[in-house]
Structure formats: C-alpha cells, structure tokens
Amino acid sequence: MITSIVLIKTNVDQIPETAEKIAAIGGVSEVYSVTGAHDLIAMVRVARHDDLADIITGEISKVPGVASTETHIAFRTYSQHDLEAAFAIGLDG
Secondary structure (H helix, E strand, O other): EEEEEEEEEHHHHHHHHHHHHHOOOOOOEEEEEOOOOOOOEEEEHHHOHHHHHHHOOOOOOHHHOOOEEEEEEEEOOOHHOOOOOOOHHOOOO
16 A cells, blocks of 8 residues: 655635545545645555556646645554554563
C-alpha cells in the first residue's frame, strides 16, 4: 500500500464543497480542513504508483476550486501503538 499526503490550496469560499468532492474520489481515505499555508490535506492510499498519478493529477487537480497541490509520499508509518511498544521495551521487569 502506497500512502501519500496531498496538500491542497483551494478557493477559500469553496473549501467545504471542494473537500466533499475530493473525499468522494476513489483512493482518497480522508480529507482534512486545516490551518496554515494549505487549506486541505487529503490522504491517498493506493496499490500502485501509477494510481497516484491518475488520482492526483487526473482527478484531485481537476476538482473545481482546487488551485494547486503538493504531494508527499510516505516511506514508513509510525502509529501511536508502534511508538508505545518501542518505548516500553525492557520496562516490564
């Protein structure tokens, strides 16, 4: 599974509608409205790199209201569960 984080700038008066349209795209697991330099963050999870191109440039970028995107591909996932397990090593005794 390939996970990418897509930072999205939108027309601010269309954030809710844009977020809903992006969330409906296959491969998009979540869309967050955020503060800062970007307006939305979409999590995209796919099986193949080619699927990223289809979803990000072929669909997300073409949603009305999307001004620009910046994509980051995740190398590893560190969940809270993993962190707790790592710091708990040797503390049981």
